[in-house]
Amino acid sequence: MAATSAATQTFAVRDSDGAQTVGRNTWTAAGNARVLMVGAGGIGCELLKDLVLSGFKNIVIMDLDTIDVSNLNRQFLFQKQHVSKPKAYVRTLILFLLIGHKPVASESALRFNPAANIVAHHRSIFDAEFNVSWFRSFDLVMNALDNIPARKHVNLMCRAANRPLIESGTAGYLGQVAVHLKNTILLFGKEEDGDISTSPDENAKEIEDLKREADELKSIKSNLSSPDFAKLVFEKIFIRDVQRLLEMSEMWENRAPPVPLSYNTLDIERKNIQSIATGVDRNLKVWSLVENFSIFCESISILANRLVQENLVDSEFSMSFDKDDDDALDFVTAITNLRAYMYGIELQSRFKVKEMAGNIIPAISTTNAIIAGLMVLQAFKILSKNEEECKNTYLVHGGQRTQIICGEAPPKPSKTCGTCQAGYFTIHIDTHKFTLGQFVNKVLKQDLQVDGEISINESGRMIYDPDFEDNVTETFEVLKISGVNGRLLVLVDNDDDEEKNVAINFFVVHKDNAISYELDGDRNFPVRYVAKAPADERRTRTDEDEEPSNKKTKADGNEGENSIVEVEDDEYVILL
Numbered sequence: 001m002a003a004t005s006a007a008t009q010t011f012a013v014r015d016s017d018g019a020q021t022v023g024r025n026t027w028t029a030a031g032n033a034r035v036l037m038v039g040a041g042g043i044g045c046e047l048l049k050d051l052v053l054s055g056f057k058n059i060v061i062m063d064l065d066t067i068d069v070s071n072l073n074r075q076f077l078f079q080k081q082h083v084s085k086p087k088a089y090v091r092t093l094i095l096f097l098l099i100g101h102k103p104v105a106s107e108s109a110l111r112f113n114p115a116a117n118i119v120a121h122h123r124s125i126f127d128a129e130f131n132v133s134w135f136r137s138f139d140l141v142m143n144a145l146d147n148i149p150a151r152k153h154v155n156l157m158c159r160a161a162n163r164p165l166i167e168s169g170t171a172g173y174l175g176q177v178a179v180h181l182k183n184t185i186l187l188f189g190k191e192e193d194g195d196i197s198t199s200p201d202e203n204a205k206e207i208e209d210l211k212r213e214a215d216e217l218k219s220i221k222s223n224l225s226s227p228d229f230a231k232l233v234f235e236k237i238f239i240r241d242v243q244r245l246l247e248m249s250e251m252w253e254n255r256a257p258p259v260p261l262s263y264n265t266l267d268i269e270r271k272n273i274q275s276i277a278t279g280v281d282r283n284l285k286v287w288s289l290v291e292n293f294s295i296f297c298e299s300i301s302i303l304a305n306r307l308v309q310e311n312l313v314d315s316e317f318s319m320s321f322d323k324d325d326d327d328a329l330d331f332v333t334a335i336t337n338l339r340a341y342m343y344g345i346e347l348q349s350r351f352k353v354k355e356m357a358g359n360i361i362p363a364i365s366t367t368n369a370i371i372a373g374l375m376v377l378q379a380f381k382i383l384s385k386n387e388e389e390c391k392n393t394y395l396v397h398g399g400q401r402t403q404i405i406c407g408e409a410p411p412k413p414s415k416t417c418g419t420c421q422a423g424y425f426t427i428h429i430d431t432h433k434f435t436l437g438q439f440v441n442k443v444l445k446q447d448l449q450v451d452g453e454i455s456i457n458e459s460g461r462m463i464y465d466p467d468f469e470d471n472v473t474e475t476f477e478v479l480k481i482s483g484v485n486g487r488l489l490v491l492v493d494n495d496d497d498e499e500k501n502v503a504i505n506f507f508v509v510h511k512d513n514a515i516s517y518e519l520d521g522d523r524n525f526p527v528r529y530v531a532k533a534p535a536d537e538r539r540t541r542t543d544e545d546e547e548p549s550n551k552k553t554k555a556d557g558n559e560g561e562n563s564i565v566e567v568e569d570d571e572y573v574i575l576l
């Protein structure tokens, strides 16, 4: 096959070439490292090529998807005949072209040897068999994903397995590479700021407003089948809500106030317009105010009718926006334009609204290529033990900056972030014998000295809390937390489910005939106990202070170093 030899010639890298380029030590470290690459799409495609060409020899690829025609314009390794094949599988074939070795099929994976040992899984990274022990088998994990849940999951697994993670993302011309080393793991994206506190008066007013709003919406919703439904919605959003806002005069001191629309006037004008543009024009032309009004009325009736029909079958059914649903897009275009008109904002075409509301950001292959390359540079630093030189790297475009690529040291773990502050343990037990009660008393209370109101969740299912002790005599097997990778999240304070309250994660591994338990993990994880204090005790506490009366807070310290610091207005964290 001509293509094969051409590709082989172009891409083959001899050991001596690579060693000369990056230095023998780095080259050897890359060659010896076992790397996991999660996601084989836009970035992954580039990354895989870069890894192989940079001397990496042991790579595991994971991608759950198959190739779509729409991928071909930028995921250059894919060709037309690969459409609908698993991405992971085709990667292997393509590498075969790159370095000229035959793929050998195995059950769920394909591998080939000897220059590079690449295993491809057409699977989701969430699958239970990819557990902590499995993650531990890698020296480095690289994410080339397109969604936050999968990124969070890999982050969690890397923390638990104590493996470095190089994270990536691109959006149009923008891109970023984030390095998550041990103890610097952060969630993808920015930490959220704490809640802004409100006074009791403000709260009462807020509750009253929320109630009024809920009643109003309920009454409108009860008129879904009424011919006046469009009018009811219109009058709420474009008249009453605006009038309420206009009453807050301080809001409009420095900007132009909105002008409420008139249903009746628009309704009369609507009868005079001929027909709304169709076809390409409908998408590209900016509709007039009356056209927007008319399409608003039409589309909302269609959607309301659809909702009524669906609710006959499933009373819980609710609609969500889909950019490819024509009626939904008509509705969103019209209603945003009506609102924009009211505020003197430029109206937009249906096409533009689709791009914005559908969050369509063109994928740019150059950006993916740059980001993949930058990931490999960070990988070199980690593998050649120069971790302190790692940088979170940003590809920026426009604005004030003159440089396109900027780097900064990865941020320190956040003191208020649940993922940063959580403890991660693997516990080896005989799941047929070990009971939940033993876990609570021996592991949590005695060994880790966790105190307070603990509740335990497993994959979203609550299995224990202080008012629900039914399971304490059950074994893990009976509770179906068996096998290789049942994940327990220990939540302290079950008043609210905020993620930051997740204090300790346990990965349960079954061990035949284990007499007691073995616990692997860093016992010096920062937060031992997160609890909400009653509102009147909101202040910074120290060891000497009295415990909040209704909480069994324990500062567990004998060196006087432990202190309870207030991290947010209504919460104490004990730092060890």
Ligand SMILES: Nc1ncnc2c1ncn2[C@@H]1O[C@H](COP(=O)(O)OP(=O)(O)OP(=O)(O)O)[C@@H](O)[C@H]1O
Residues within 6 Å of the ligand: 038, 039, 040, 041, 042, 043, 044, 062, 063, 064, 065, 066, 070, 071, 087, 123, 124, 125, 126, 144, 145, 146, 147, 150, 363
């Ligand atoms: N849980 C997961 N396990 C394994 N692979 C995943 C998981 N979630 C997402 N992926 C993969 O990550 C890749 C992300 O690549 P990319 O952002 O280029 O997406 P794409 O689907 O190829 O392109 P686009 O979304 O732009 O059409 C996809 O191939 C996707 O299948």
Ligand SMILES: [Zn+2]
Residues within 6 Å of the ligand: 185, 186, 187, 413, 414, 417, 418, 419, 420, 421
């Ligand atoms: Zn964090």
